[in-house]
Amino acid sequence: MSWPDAYSTARDAAKPLAAELVPVVEATGRVLAAAVRCERPVPAFDNAAMDGFAVAGAGPWAIRGRVLAGAAVDGGPLSPGTAVEIGTGALLPAGAEAVLPYEDCRVEDGVGAQIGDRVVIGVVGARRHIRRAGDALSPGTLIAAAGRTVTATVAAAALQAGAEQVLAHRPPTVTMLVTGDEVITRGTPGPGQVRDTFTGLVTAIATRAGGRLATSRRLPDDPGALGEALAGAGTDVIAVSGSSSAGAADHLHRLLGEVGATWLVRGVACRPGHPQALAVLPDGRFVVSLPGNPYAGLVAALTLLEPLVATLAGRPPASLPTATVTGPATLMPGGVRIVPAGPAGDLAAAGPVGLHAAAAAGTLAVLPDDWTDGDPAVTLIVP
Ligand SMILES: Nc1nc2c(c(=O)[nH]1)N[C@H]1C(S)=C(S)[C@@H](COP(=O)(O)OP(=O)(O)OC[C@H]3O[C@@H](n4cnc5c(N)ncnc54)[C@H](O)[C@@H]3O)O[C@H]1N2
Numbered sequence: 001m002s003w004p005d006a007y008s009t010a011r012d013a014a015k016p017l018a019a020e021l022v023p024v025v026e027a028t029g030r031v032l033a034a035a036v037r038c039e040r041p042v043p044a045f046d047n048a049a050m051d052g053f054a055v056a057g058a059g060p061w062a063i064r065g066r067v068l069a070g071a072a073v074d075g076g077p078l079s080p081g082t083a084v085e086i087g088t089g090a091l092l093p094a095g096a097e098a099v100l101p102y103e104d105c106r107v108e109d110g111v112g113a114q115i116g117d118r119v120v121i122g123v124v125g126a127r128r129h130i131r132r133a134g135d136a137l138s139p140g141t142l143i144a145a146a147g148r149t150v151t152a153t154v155a156a157a158a159l160q161a162g163a164e165q166v167l168a169h170r171p172p173t174v175t176m177l178v179t180g181d182e183v184i185t186r187g188t189p190g191p192g193q194v195r196d197t198f199t200g201l202v203t204a205i206a207t208r209a210g211g212r213l214a215t216s217r218r219l220p221d222d223p224g225a226l227g228e229a230l231a232g233a234g235t236d237v238i239a240v241s242g243s244s245s246a247g248a249a250d251h252l253h254r255l256l257g258e259v260g261a262t263w264l265v266r267g268v269a270c271r272p273g274h275p276q277a278l279a280v281l282p283d284g285r286f287v288v289s290l291p292g293n294p295y296a297g298l299v300a301a302l303t304l305l306e307p308l309v310a311t312l313a314g315r316p317p318a319s320l321p322t323a324t325v326t327g328p329a330t331l332m333p334g335g336v337r338i339v340p341a342g343p344a345g346d347l348a349a350a351g352p353v354g355l356h357a358a359a360a361a362g363t364l365a366v367l368p369d370d371w372t373d374g375d376p377a378v379t380l381i382v383p
């Protein structure tokens with residue numbers, strides 16, 4: 001299958017998981033299944049925009065008292081010629097026409113008033129320094145559309161607008177099965193061993209696509225263990241690293257055939273990463289097969305795992321970004337070559353194993369076989 005077809009097959013393989021009501025404070029990273037709209041005016045009440053004195057009518061104004069943020073106003077509406085000392089954000093007394101900031105007025109002892117009375121002297125300027133209810137946002141205003149991922153700012157805006165719960169898709173869960181007798185998940189590799197590079201990358205890719213890594217397990221090259229792990233993984237998606245190829249220790253494809261899985265992608269016309277595959281088990285769980293060579297596996301996770309998880313999470317399909325890329329590349333006749341490309345689009349050589357070039361470059365360019373130096377290409381962002 002061609003690389004663009006593999007990517008779109010993975011993206012279109014599933015429907016978004018069911019929507020559920022969740023507290024806004026727990027919704028970050030989830031995708032909204034319904035729009036969030038403002039439920040109450042922001043601000044919710046008329047209040048002072050400056051620290052100073054709220055005044056009514058013409059000055060000088062006899063000071064009646066003080067109201068700070070969070071406190072109730074004592075004594076009913078302000079009558080003309082009176083003021084209350086007020087803090088920013090405090091409830092504005094009814095009848096107040098302006099707030100005089102401290103720096104625009106002065107306070108003196110009252111003349112002809114009761115002993116101890118003080119008055120505010122100043123001039124109300126063009127700015128009234130009053131925030132009216134609903135000035136910032138009125139009920140019904142769109143805060144975030146369906147399909148939007150809840151970021152920290154979306155969550156904060158929803159809370160500000162009065163939403164305590166949102167309708168969001170259930171995030172897809174992912175199991176990571178790291179296969180290989182030679183793979184170790186901690187410490188220094190001994191003779192013939194390699195350090196696992198997949199778990200962190202799959203966690204990051206699944207998370208940024210809107211999913212959650214539920215479990216990660218290292219398995220020996222034993223078909224019984226792999227079969228049991230596949231059967232027992234209760235997640236929406238199972239990512240398997242290694243065991244994707246034709247070797248005596250590569251059991252995944254045979255096992256998937258035996259349990260009646262349906263192949264959606266089985267081999268992709270790309271280098272590296274051509275043995276990657278996507279299958280769906282009879283009960284609807286998806287299996288993504290990531291070739292064991294680490295850079296090839298990263299390419300496969302970006303090609304199949306990320307679009308699948310994003311769709312399950314409820315993200316609307318989006319086209320991949322493109323950028324101009326430059327430099328020498330050995331193209332793959334009849335397929336795509338996937339090459340690390342730096343911020344300026346400069347290509348860097350990479351074999352199927354080393355991850356250093358992808359780490360340094362930050363993006364991968366997907367080069368079709370008719371690409372020429374300076375042409376734009378689809379880019380994938382490495383996690
Ligand atoms: N006869 C053939 N042999 C191979 C073919 C082929 O078409 N015919 N394809 C080659 C390609 S391309 C790739 S990619 C690999 C895919 O191999 P597997 O997915 O079966 O993975 P393994 O054989 O288990 O391992 C390959 C390589 O990767 C290392 N590895 C495995 N897991 C990890 C891990 N978690 N972290 C780091 N490194 C890992 C492993 O030690 C091997 O060196 O097959 C080729 N062969």
Ligand code: MOO
Pocket residue numbers: 270271272273274275291293296297352353
């Ligand atoms: O997937 Mo392999 O070389 O194409 O690493």
